[in-house]
Amino acid sequence: MDHSVPDDLSSPGIGIILKVSRCICCNYLRQPVELLLIWVLGSARKGVDGGGNGGKLKLTVSGGPVISCCTDTVHDGLVRTQTSAFSQVQTAVGSLILARKRMMMEVIPQRLKDLWKEWELRALVFLSLASQISLILMGNRRKCNPKIMIKVPVWCAYLLADAVATMALGVLLNNLGEIYEKKGSVDDANNEVTAFWAPFFLLHLGGPDTITAYSVEDNELYLRHAFQLGVQTVTTLYIFLTAWNGSRLSFLTIPMIVIGFIKYGERTCTLWLASRDQLRDSMLTDPDPGPNYPKFMNEYCLKDAEGFYVEPKEVKDKVEITIPHREADSTSDASNLIIAHRFFQTFKRLFADLILSFQDRDISQSLFQEMSQEDAFNVIAIELGLMYDMLYTKASVIYTPCGHVCRLITIMLTCIVLGIFSFTDKQHYSKVNISITYLLLGVAIFLELYAAYALLLSDQSNVWFIQQKKSKYLKAINCMESVVKPPRWSSSMGQYSLTHVCLKEKPCYKILRCSFISELWEKHRYKNYKELPRYLQKSIFKYVKKRCDQLKENIGSNVSLRDLCNKRGSIALVKYNKHLSLDWSIKDVEFDQSIVIWHIATELCYYSRSWGNISGDFNRKMGKLLSRYMMFLLLLYPSLLPAGIGLIRFRDTLSEGKNFWEERMSIFCTSQTHATKACDRRKERRIQACKMLLKVKTQVLPIKVKGDRSKSVLFDACRVASALNEISDSKSRWKMVRDVWLEMLTYAASQSRGSEHARQLKRGGELLTHVWLLMAHFGMTDQFQISQGHARAKLDVK
Known part of the structure; x- marks a missing residue:
């Protein structure tokens, strides 16, 4: 097709106009737009074509036929011609766009x-x-x-x-x-x-x-x-x-x-x-102006002016402390409901980051000291369930007289x-x-x-039935609960293993690596949940109770609650192996760095030894469970832990681990015999990988070789694992590892805020939240700061 333009309109501008029109217009609009644009330009240049073509402008546009534009009607002046042309362009283009829209609408049948x-x-x-x-x-x-x-x-x-x-x-x-x-x-x-x-x-x-x-x-x-x-x-x-x-x-x-x-x-x-x-405002007590200070001072000055010896003395009011007690004829769950409901009215203030009194601490301590670990965790689960209802459901409205009427x-x-x-x-x-x-x-x-059925089975309703001595209704409700009521929390702990991420086969990983979802995939694909075993629950309870007893014994000494809660592994190192110089991995580094180092070290120790007595070695299991749980928190919920660069450190360590194992494990995989089961192959793969890593000599500190550019702690963990493997007694080694992780767990709980734990209730509950509230019930938190709230002054006149 001829795309020529008349000589009097030939210019670089015409070519640009044609190209632009082809870029911005669809096939339906290209020819009319090109025609109109060229006509406008020609009119602007010539005004009127008086000869040559006899008042007509011939154009061949975009593969179409020859089109003639009559220009016999002349406007007065170039400006009017250009303005009129542009208005015609707008009208024509608008009509064409409207026609195009109508054609698109007609694609959908009227039916x-x-x-x-x-x-x-x-x-x-x-x-x-x-x-x-x-x-x-x-x-x-x-x-x-x-x-x-x-x-x-x-x-x-x-x-x-x-x-x-x-x-x-x-x-x-x-x-x-x-x-x-x-x-x-x-x-x-x-x-x-x-x-x-x-x-x-x-x-x-x-x-x-x-x-x-x-x-x-x-x-x-x-x-x-x-x-x-x-x-x-x-x-x-x-x-x-x-x-x-x-x-x-x-x-x-x-x-x-x-x-x-x-x-x-x-x-x-x-x-x-x-x-x-x-x-927060609903949990605050009523304003208390205290004793009348001006009146007290007036009386003091009058007595002093009269010549009396006046001495102000502090008198403490006797306050009856009501401690929730267990009914002799009630079941354990009913007693736990009453106790939890009583404590919830006090300890819910922790979720709003408010402080409590030492009187509240004494009441809670005296009761939890006599509890078993099972009852203590049940009470805490009920309290957290009540808090969940307050934050995420209509409980704060429907459990009121107005709510019942509505x-x-x-x-x-x-x-x-x-x-x-x-x-x-x-x-x-x-x-x-x-x-x-x-x-x-x-x-x-x-x-x-x-909703009425859920209301009937709720803990708040059960508390009311117990308080009103409605034993018949309560028994019927308990029978229904045993069949349909879900548990109060997940009773599980998240698990995340860095070594598993490095060693697991990653289907379509090359595709994922090119997209933004690779990191999200690695976070959520390799996490899993394990049921919280009772022996671990018991160990946590005994550990917290023991620390509470130590705190009571050290009253008046230089050991404070803050000092005791700030320990994150040093007590266990001193207790089990005084000559082992591993303090650098706990005291001299940030908390997130300690977690990554000890997590890898625990994995290396766990897989580098034989699997003989693992079924009976609870300390070994607890060490692995706590290690992977703390890594799970560091990666997925870092807001629960003290601030740090844990995610950066994790990524650098993961990258170094992948680079280390990629070549070595490929050689191992080609040389090994095929195992009968896939789980055996995975287990053997992890054992060989850990042994390969432990063979690396670490006499020179890794930071001196890599500098501060990379935050990887892979070979720092090798140093810790090698030192742990030097302990000949396996039971002592795993007891120490268990206690180090228990210290880290309680340290993380003591440093976390109640508002962050409130966010975790919607995710099935976190073990760290239960440990945090357990420590609060034992008085191991900085939020007990109000002392002597019932003291007043009295004048002693002599």
Whole structure:
């Protein structure tokens, strides 16, 4: 095709215009745009073509036919010609774009558009109901299940619930608005039914009782939800008034609006009560101005002026300390419920980073000293469950007299609406819409009944039954709980092994390495969870109790609580092997560095020895479990640990480990015989890898060779592992390793904040959170700082 341009228009600018038009325009627009642009340029240059072509401009554009543009009509002046041309360009291009849009709209057949118009709102109803059912069934499960199979569905349902309900109200409002504009009223029976659905979306925005916030940060959005409560209520009322025709169904909409407003109001109030500032303010005691100081000083000065010898003395008021005690005729779980409920009123202040009194410490210490490890951890699990309910559910509202009244109102009104709707004449309504309406009412009643059932089985209700001596009801509830009630927490501890990451086969790793998800893959692919064994639970309890006894024995000495809690392995090193110079791996480095060093050293010691008596060696198992748990915290939840560069250190160490084992293990894999089982191959692979690493000589300090550029501690861990393997007595070696990790665990717990532990409750609970609260009950925390709260001054006149 000829792409020539007349001589009088030939210029570099024309070529640029043609290229630009081909880049920015689709095939439908290219020819007209090129034509118009060239015509504008020609008009701007020539004004009027008086000869040559006889008033016509011939152009051949973009492979099209020869096009003639008449220029006989001349405008006065070049400026007017250019302005008029540009306006024509705008008009032509706008028309072409509109035509293009119409062509795209015609791609979707009208039949499909009508079908979507009919089922759009119905689809949103089904999606909203699915979200509500998922939330009420699984929303409360995450406090006892840390697996991702619970997290992802709950997260998706939580995000969908509000978005779908809000979208459905918007679609419903738009549909009714269009009908009202066309006809002047909404007189269609099916539109009346769909308008009846509006209060149910308001109810769905209120959410189920089992979850109001997915994370602690959601509680801070109470103002947003309060605003949305007003907006969506007004929207629902507008839909109700638009569709009002005085029928029975219109009257049934009124109680449903009341129910929806109550539900959404409960959620908004719950979010406000669980917000950080309000939670802290609700836990503060009433202001106490103390004794009248001016009055005391006036009396003091008067007596002194009269010549009396006046001496102020401090007098302590006698305060009766009520210690929760176990009922002789009650079960262990019932006693634990009463004790946990009593302590929760005090120790919940720790989650708001508030301080407690020494009187609270003495009460807690005296009781926990007499407990078994099983009862102590059960009490703590109940307390953490109560805290979870306060932060993430509607517990702070529904366990109040007002909450009980609201629950009774919503259940009764929903049942009444269902009963009246069942006897309403429905001949003029669509069968599909009738079925959806029954489904909405049925799910609403199901949500109410399930909430009442969960309320009956809750720990708060059990405490009330115990206090009211309702033993018959309590026995029936206990029988139901044994069948259906989930555990109070996951009773598991996360595990992460750095050596496993280096040695495991990574399918499609070359593809993942090129994308941003490689690090996320390594974090979550190689973590796992182990059930918390009772022997480890017992060891933790005995260790904390022993440290509490040491603290009591050292009262008045130079050993303080802070000094005792700041130990992170040095006590165990001194106790089991005084001549072993490993203090550098604990005292002279940061805490995250100690974790990585001792984690690798524990792995090397664990796999470099024979597997003979491992089934009976609990200390060896505990050392490995605690080592991998601390590594799990460092990598996935570093906010629970003291600040440091643990993630950088982990990545550098992981990179060095991969480089070291990549070549050596490939040689080993090609030379080894095929094992009968895959697990045997993996086990043998780890043993050989650890032995290879321990063969590296470490006489020269690694930091002198690598400098400070790399934060890897791989061969520092080899130094520690080699020193540990020099201990001939295997039991002493693993007792020392176990106690080092117990010290690190308690140190991490003592340095963590309650607000961070509150965030972990939604993830099935962390062992570190239980250890932190256990130490608080034994008085091993800096948050006991209020002393002599019941002292007053008295004048001694002589």
